[in-house]
Amino acid sequence: MANFVSMQLSTYISDLLYRYECVIIPGFGAFLTRYRPASIDENSNTFNPPSKVLSFNRQLQVNDGLLANYVASVEKCSYESALQKVRNFAARLISELNSGNTVSLDKIGKFSLNEEHSIQFEPLHKQNFNTASFGLASFVSPQISRKVETETVSTQEKAPIVLSPEKKGTRPYLKYAAVAAIAILATGFGGMKYYEGEVQKYNFAERQKANSLMESQIQEATFVIENPLPVVSLQLPKEIGKYHIVAGAFRMEENADKKIDQLREKGYSPMNIGTTRFGLHQVVYASFKDRIEALNKLREIQSSENPDAWLLVQEVE
Incomplete structure (x- = not known):
């Protein structure tokens, strides 16, 4: 039931x-x-x-x-x-x-x-x-059925190329001229590719020389800056986690300060995280960003020092 x-x-x-x-x-x-x-x-x-x-x-x-x-x-x-x-x-x-x-x-x-x-x-x-x-x-969702369409390719016989013997009266030197022209074009194309390859090799070698010269000049250079700008030191506010192990709450701020001094002597990182809506100053052993880490520390403190310690989850400005 x-x-x-x-x-x-x-x-x-x-x-x-x-x-x-x-x-x-x-x-x-x-x-x-x-x-x-x-x-x-x-x-x-x-x-x-x-x-x-x-x-x-x-x-x-x-x-x-x-x-x-x-x-x-x-x-x-x-x-x-x-x-x-x-x-x-x-x-x-x-x-x-x-x-x-x-x-x-x-x-x-x-x-x-x-x-x-x-x-x-x-x-x-x-x-x-x-x-x-x-x-x-x-x-x-209902199952989608996909229909696969197969493409049919028709094969057709191509007409064979028939080389007919030369007829009488034709001029055979035209045939040799055409073959010579093709050979010249092929040779010219190959020569052009060879020329382009040589140009690329030359450019690459010159670029390597320029890079080596630049690196040597940079290593030998000495920079002198007159009237340098003053050094600016920035102090950023320390980010505090939202998980706090509470050691106690005090009506008088002086008592909260004394508690902080006592905990600091014991090796903790205590702080006053502010007052509650009842006007009490809350003192914590330490603050954590990770909840699991805070829980492990809470169990350690409860078992060794303060069984009344508890975990407060609150963003501190």
């Missing part, structure tokens, strides 16, 4: 899958998307547009902050409140599965337990999370 979980969180997860390749439900698992190009099923003559294949990984359960931050931004609540909603959602999913029910998430797919009590996921195949294929659907 399928139990449809109609919580708003399933809609939030669906929204995020259009924009991200990994959406984690803390304490439950992660949805992963993988690009699949357009394809043709030759058996059914079905044309499929480019899409994203959806899968589920039970091993990825560490909170990366993506889902909770999205819930907080949409519902206009605090991050802690949104994280609690996500945890309650995960607990309800696990409870329904342990009761032997098949849980369906709207626009995503179905969950169930097999005989070994492992979670099985069946994605909703009609849902395409590839934004580039918006509005495109699979369609069946």
